Amino acid sequence: MSEKVLLKGNIAIAKAALNCGCSCYFGYPITPQTEIGEYLSAKMQEKKLAYVCAESEVAAINMALGASSTGAKVMTSSSSCAVALMQEALSYAASDELPIVLVNVMRAGPGQGYIFPSQGDYNQATVGGGNGDYKTIVLSPSSVQECADMTYKVFYLAQKYRNPVILLVDGLLGQMAEPITIKDNPYPNIDNSSWILNGAKNRASRKIHSLEPNPSILEERTLKLHQKYLEIEKNEVDWEEYNCENADYIITAFGSMARIAKSVADYYKTKGLNFGVFRPKTLYPFPYDRLRELSKKTKIFFDVEMNLGQMHKDVCQAVSQNSQIFFIGKPAGEWLKQDEIIKAIDNIFEGQYATSI
Amino acid sequence: MIKNFIISGSGGQGVLSIGSILANIFMLDDLFVTYCTCYGAEMRGGAVNCEINMSDKEINTLQNEKVDFVIALNQASFDKFISKVKENGTMIVNSSLAKIVKPRDDIKYIFIPFSEEATKLGDIRMTNSIALGVLSKILGNFKLENVKKGYEKVLSSKTELIQKNIDAYLLGHNLK
Numbered sequence: 162m163s164e165k166v167l168l169k170g171n172i173a174i175a176k177a178a179l180n181c182g183c184s185c186y187f188g189y190p191i192t193p194q195t196e197i198g199e200y201l202s203a204k205m206q207e208k209k210l211a212y213v214c215a216e217s218e219v220a221a222i223n224m225a226l227g228a229s230s231t232g233a234k235v236m237t238s239s240s241s242c243a244v245a246l247m248q249e250a251l252s253y254a255a256s257d258e259l260p261i262v263l264v265n266v267m268r269a270g271p272g273q274g275y276i277f278p279s280q281g282d283y284n285q286a287t288v289g290g291g292n293g294d295y296k297t298i299v300l301s302p303s304s305v306q307e308c309a310d311m312t313y314k315v316f317y318l319a320q321k322y323r324n325p326v327i328l329l330v331d332g333l334l335g336q337m338a339e340p341i342t343i344k345d346n347p348y349p350n351i352d353n354s355s356w357i358l359n360g361a362k363n364r365a366s367r368k369i370h371s372l373e374p375n376p377s378i379l380e381e382r383t384l385k386l387h388q389k390y391l392e393i394e395k396n397e398v399d400w401e402e403y404n405c406e407n408a409d410y411i412i413t414a415f416g417s418m419a420r421i422a423k424s425v426a427d428y429y430k431t432k433g434l435n436f437g438v439f440r441p442k443t444l445y446p447f448p449y450d451r452l453r454e455l456s457k458k459t460k461i462f463f464d465v466e467m468n469l470g471q472m473h474k475d476v477c478q479a480v481s482q483n484s485q486i487f488f489i490g491k492p493a494g495e496w497l498k499q500d501e502i503i504k505a506i507d508n509i510f511e512g513q514y515a516t517s518i
Numbered sequence: 519m520i521k522n523f524i525i526s527g528s529g530g531q532g533v534l535s536i537g538s539i540l541a542n543i544f545m546l547d548d549l550f551v552t553y554c555t556c557y558g559a560e561m562r563g564g565a566v567n568c569e570i571n572m573s574d575k576e577i578n579t580l581q582n583e584k585v586d587f588v589i590a591l592n593q594a595s596f597d598k599f600i601s602k603v604k605e606n607g608t609m610i611v612n613s614s615l616a617k618i619v620k621p622r623d624d625i626k627y628i629f630i631p632f633s634e635e636a637t638k639l640g641d642i643r644m645t646n647s648i649a650l651g652v653l654s655k656i657l658g659n660f661k662l663e664n665v666k667k668g669y670e671k672v673l674s675s676k677t678e679l680i681q682k683n684i685d686a687y688l689l690g691h692n693l694k
Contacts, residue, residue, distance in 0.1 A: 167542050167553065167671075239551060333580065338538075338553040340545040424578035496581045 164179045170308040171196035171335040174264055174274045177312035178236050179204055181346040183262070184242030185211040185228040187221040189243065192276045194266035197238045214284040214299050220456040222263070229259040230369050232357035234316060238264035240332075241282050242273050245290065251325050252291025255386065258356075260319035264328045265311075277393045278332045279493045280416060283471035286329045287445045298326040298397065299405060299444040301415045303502055305339040311442075317348035320498035322393055323356070331416045331467070333496055379492035394446040395402040401440040404430075405455055413452070413476045415441055417496075421440035422465055424499045425506070444472070452479035459484065463509070465502055466490040519574060521581050523653075524599055526567035526592030530648030535536075535672055536589075537568035540650060542668040543660055544572045552577050561614075565594060587656075589631065589649050592616060604626035610652055612645065628652065630693060636686065651690020 168176070175197045178186070185204060188198045198214065205212035211228070215221035218239050225235045244265045251394035254261045260464055265286065269279035286299045298318050302308045311328055320324040358367055364503055375378040403423050405411055410429070412422040419440035439455065441448050456462070464473045470488045480486055489505045494518065527533040534555055540683065552571045569585070571577045584604040585631035588597040592615040600621060603609050608626045611618075614633035630652060636644040654660045665687060669680050 165545055167538070167545050167551070333554075335581070336554065338541065338555075339550075340551055367540070420576075420578040421580060422578075423576075498581050498583060499579050500583060 165340040165342055168305060168309075169196060169264065169336060169338045170302075170305045170330060170498045171336070173305050173309040173329070173341055173343070174238070174312050174328070174335075175200040175204070176343055177309040177346075178316070178447050178496070179208070179210075180260070180343065181313050181316045181348070182350075182469050183236045184224070185212075185213075185233045185236070186225065187224040187228070187237050189215050189218050191218075191240045191243050191268075191498070193268055193335050194238050194240050194264065194330075197264060197266075218246040219250070222247040222254075222261070224369075225261050225263075226250055226254055226257065227366075229254070229261055230257070230358050232359060234260075234262075234320070235264075236262040236264065236316075238266065238461060240266050241270050241279075241285070242267045244282065244285065248290035249283075249292075251289060251297055252293055252295050253371050254325040255291070255295035255297065255478045256293065256382075257369050257514045258323040259325070260323050260353075261314050261325040262312075262319050262328070263325060264315075264330060266330045267332050274493065276332070277493045278313065278467060278496045280331060280467035280473070281315050281492065282417065283415070283444065283468060286327045287447070287475075294387060296324075296445060298322070298393060298446075299329050300326070300399075301329050301442060301444050302334060302417050303333060303401075303415075303417050303440060305337065306341040307442075308334060309341055309343055313346045313348055314468055315400060317351070319399065320351035320353065322389060324389070324393075324470050329416070331418070331423060333417050335364065340435050352365070382508070396487045397443040398445055398446045398448045398450075401438075402446040402455075403438035403440070403441060404435075405437035405439055406461075407435065408455075408459050408461065409435040411437045411439050411455060411459045412465055413439045413441075415472055416445060418465055418467060421497065421499055423501045425465075428499065428503055429506075441472075447475045447479070449475070449479040452476065454480060456480040456484045462486040463506060464488050464490075465497065467497060468492055520577065520579065521572050521587070521657075522565055522585040523570045523572070523587045523589070524585050524602060525533075525564070525570070525589045525591075525649075526595035526599055527589075527646075528594070529564045529566050531566070533566045533591065534568055534625070536646040536650040538568060538672045539665075539668040540653070541570050542671050543664050544570075546664040546667055547659075547661065549574055552579045552580060552623065561577075562623065565681045567595065567599070577688065587653065589615060589656060591645065593647075601640050608656065610649060610656075614645075635689065635693070639686055639689065641686075642683060644683060647686035648681040648690035648693070651687040652692075652693060654687070655693070 269277040414422040429436040560601040614630040614631040
């Protein structure tokens with residue numbers, strides 16, 4: 162159990178999903194996440210679990226909704242342009258209060274783009290492309306170990322809040338191998354017997370649907386969902402701080418970019434500058450309060466992303482108006498390297514500010 | 519102390535096998551490792567390379583402009599990665615499939631005809647393990663026990679080849 166294994170992020174996610182009781186997987190292959198489905202296609206057959214290679218991503222996620230309504234722990238996985246196809250179903254899942262786990266291993270867009278690395282789906286995941294007042298919980302791992310650990314957590318949060326949850330993974334992490342320990346699932350099982358559709362023998366019948374022609378019932382239902390989101394925002398915010406206490410400069414970054422940000426902070430430490438790194442582990446709910454608190458002491462922030470400034474607006478919203486925020490990013494192609502970020506920060510120090518490199 | 523490696527060759531030369539074995543050996547030595555693979559659409563014959571970072575601390579520089587060691591198993595890999603070797607870094611070259619030329623004078627070169635050595639051993643497929651053995655000699659700190667475990671993990675579906683590969687590895691280790 163505690164033995165270390167060298168695993169790709171994609172395989173770590175698939176293994177953890179099986180460990181915490183994922184009994185149905187629906188998916189359609191797309192690089193850079195195909196190994197998740199490939200691994201599960203063999204293992205789920207061995208364990209007599211349901212694996213369906215669907216005819217499209219739209220079909221895959223709607224199959225997930227159906228299976229979820231019966232109480233099965235379900236997962237689908239895809240990548241950026243194909244996750245775009247699933248947005249309608251996410252809105253339905255939120256409205257129907259169905260626990261769905263969606264893993265998005267990102268590639269570059271917009272449109273079909275290509276398989277290059279990018280973090281371009283921050284907005285897609287946190288804001289969402291479905292209709293209505295709904296929210297999707299979003300977790301963002303920065304290592305292969307966290308890919309496994311957070312897979313346990315997304316299944317738990319989906320069941321706990323009866324809501325779709327997205328694991329937003331950098332393509333780099335999906336494809337990179339690191340030594341990890343596959344731990345036991347630390348989360349309890351959530352009793353779903355009060356709502357699942359498992360046959361109405363000896364009980365009143367139940368319906369799960371999002372159509373609601375009665376205006377006051379629809380209003381009440383949407384307000385109830387909203388209350389749930391406030392609860393999630395109160396309970397589930399999670400982040401990592403690296404030397405942030407008393408830092409003169411803080412780099413904000415998510416996913417694997419936060420690790421490169423740490424190497425940048427380490428570099429500036431050798432130059433006598435006090436740099437910290439702030440990494441949201443939950444992108445929704447975003448850790449606004451903690452970042453605001455840090456900005457009372459720290460006056461200069463650098464937001465670094467593999468996109469053109471998507472988390473940037475959340476950082477701006479969090480950080481107090483007395484602090485300055487500089488954005489460093491690029492949309493796609495080769496991953497931003499330590500020396501490129503250092504060069505961009507040095508340029509900012511010298512007064513030459515460009516919004517992207 | 520972070521060290522990084524690129525292993526490169528063509529599909530079928532076992533680039534990813536020894537890359538994965540090297541990463542496993544570091545893991546078994548309780549070091550931090552990252553291992554990234556890169557290959558074209560074609561498998562056999564296409565360009566394949568992998569990049570490994572190893573450190574005694576958490577690895578955060580996930581992508582490198584330049585690396586300490588490159589193993590090039592053919593001419594195309596030599597040409598592609600010669601510029602990626604750090605100053606004072608080492609280029610280890612399969613001179614059976616690449617010319618012995620030294621276009622840079624700020625790096626070290628090791629030219630060994632790995633393919634010929636493997637053919638002498640009786641199996642050209644052992645080219646990669648001989649190269650890994652040469653690298654291990656330079657790094658100088660692999661436990662043979664971990665090397666065996668590394669081979670066992672990666673070649674678990676080809677167990678009949680494990681001993682042969684370890685013999686080739688040892689041959690490479692003792693070459694220089």
